[in-house]
Amino acid sequence: MKVVIINYGAGNIQSIKFALKRLGVEAILSDDETEIMNADKVIFPGVGEASSAMQKLKGSGLDKVIPTLKQPVLGICLGMQLLCNSSEEGKTEGLGIFDVDVLKFSTSVKVPQIGWNQIQNLKSELFKDISENEFMYLVHSFYAPLCEETIGTTEYGIQYSSALQKDNFYGVQFHPEKSSKAGEQVLQNFLNL
Structure with a gap:
């Protein structure tokens, strides 16, 4: 199985690569369009700030490639948020894959949620x-509200x-690669899709 982690300079890609290695998968880090399109599974990570991450995607043309992918794609943290309409x-x-706009947590909760x-x-x-x-590990100041495409929820001031x-696009706000056995199970489930 060929698993590609999109390498666009805005990711915690090494920890994801190590987590996959523990599951027996040697993932490839790449920003090459052909390599990404030919993967069996694609992981779209992200750590950092949305607008600069989006600039990096546009700079490499990956903003045009990602929405066309037909294989299972997993967006993690900022990766999931960038799959939404806006932030x-x-x-x-x-x-614009997930039909929801990412919002900032209100000042009534401690931000970021860590x-x-x-x-x-x-x-x-x-x-x-x-x-x-189940408990998962999160680090974020912005969130996707509940919508038709929600497949899991978390409570932090709001749900x-x-x-x-x-379709073939999945996104998780939490970091499965930092979420112990349960997080590894989520990655294994993604590989099994």
């Missing part, structure tokens, strides 16, 4: 063998989408 962070236009929180209302093969209320799915 309040830097007034960024997203890739640490372990529970995922609930799990709906998808992505969460096979994951218990309701928001901690996972999204549309």
Whole structure:
């Protein structure tokens, strides 16, 4: 199985690569359009600020490539947010796969949310063998509101989408590569799709 982690200069790609290696998969880091298009599975990571990450995608032309992918694609953290219509962070236009706009948490909660929180209302093969209320590791100041494409939720001042799915595109706000055994199970489930 050929797994490509999109390398566009805005990711925690090494920790994802190590997590996949623990599952017996040697992932390729690439920003090459042909390599990404020919992968069996694509992981779209992201750490950092939305508008500069989007500029990097546009600079390499990957903003045009990602929406055309037909194989399973997993957006992680900022990667998931960039798959949405837009983000309040830097007034960024997203890739428009998930029909939802990413918002900033209100000042009534400590921002960023850093640490372990529970995922609930799990709906998808992505969460096979994951218990309701499982703890996952999160670091973020912006969130995707609940929408038609929500397949998992988390409570932090409000209930928001901690996972999204549309067709072959999946997104998780949490970091499966930093979420211990449960996170590894999510990655394994993605590989099994």
